[in-house]
Amino acid sequence: MSRAPAPAAPVEWVRHTEPIDGMKRIEARFHGKAYAMHRHDTYAVGSTLAGVQSFNYRRSRRDSLPGHTIVLHPDEAHDGQAGTDEGFQYRMIYVEPALFQAVLQGRALPFIEGGVTTDSRLAAATRNLLQGVDAPLEPLEYSEAIAELALALETVAGTPARRPKGDFLAAQRAHDYLRAHRAQVITLDDLEAATGRDRWSLSHDFRMFYGTSPYRFQTMRRLDMVRCMLVRGTSLADAAAAAGFADQSHMTRHFAKTFGLTPGRWLRIAASERDV
Structure with missing residues (x-):
């Protein structure tokens, strides 16, 4: 008696665009467990296209359905998995806080409670940015869409319009210095010299305006380099x-946490883009 053929493994894939001035767009499909707990220093703003997109975020499970908007704050730990057996498909943009700060000009970064929203203002503000990855974005269209999203996030979050206490210009100088020297070992003494701000105040200001610490920001820029090279x-x-x-193990630990x-699984999924 012949055995029935084993069911084919679910097809998983990720399609992505080349980063555009601090933003990356992806579309992906997964079944089961997609991502372990991790965190990155960008906003992750997305839309579920099919299935139930589930993730743990700020000590609770969240479920996103088609039509919902996902907004994950920088440096907040989260994972990702299918909420049902059918898997899920989604689009996501990863936006560096510096792009929003170009609009907010030193106001606090907006925080969307819960990570998932049905607010129509955010759905409208993300519509152009969450087009399929095959749809090109013209420079002016992209700039206007980022500004619209920053202001919509601020409105929906109810962020106070007043500027928080902190030195935005010093944080901005640190941001630019870390980006320019991303492959070098930077000390707090270096940042003090580059910004004219004492190290503890600077660390506080950087997290306030860019959503993460100076060290985490530089580590992410290094990991960006690694992904391009891989x-x-x-x-x-x-x-x-x-x-x-x-060394390699040092990088791998940071890669998995981020x-x-x-790195091996990320490469396999990245390579699957050619087969979609």
């Missing part, structure tokens, strides 16, 4: 060294 075929060890990590995937 796609080009660079070995894990060489990518880790070129990006300023102590993206919820090991």
Whole structure:
């Protein structure tokens, strides 16, 4: 008696665009567990297209359905998995807080309670940015959409219009310095010299205006370098060294904590884009 063929493994894939001035767009489909707990230093703003997109966020499980808008704050831990057996499909943009600060000009970063919303103002503000990854964005369209989203987030979050106490210009100088020296070992003494602000006040200001710590911000820029090099075929060890990590294991630990995937699994999923 012949055995019935084993069911085919669910197809999982990620399609993405090249980053545009601090923003990356993806569309993906997953079944079961997609991402382990992780956190990154960007806003993650998305829309569920099919299925139930479930994730743990701020000590509670959240479920996003088609038509809902997801807004995850920078540096907040979260994971991702299918809420049902059918899997889920979604689109997401990852936006550096610096883009929103160009609009907010030193006002506090907006926080959307709960991580999932049905607010029509945010759905409208994300419509252009959450087009399919094959849809190009013209420069003016992109700039206007980022500004519209920043202001919609501020309105929906109810963020006070007054400026918080802190030195925005010093935080901005630190942001630019860390980006320019992302593969170097930077000390708090270096940041003090570059910004003219004492280290403890600067760390507080940086988190207030950019949603993460100076160290986390620099680590993310290094991981961005690693991902680009891995796609080009660079070995894990060489990518880790070129990006300023102590060694491959040091980079791998940070990679998994940041993206919820090991570098190997991330590469396999990235390679699947060619087969979609």
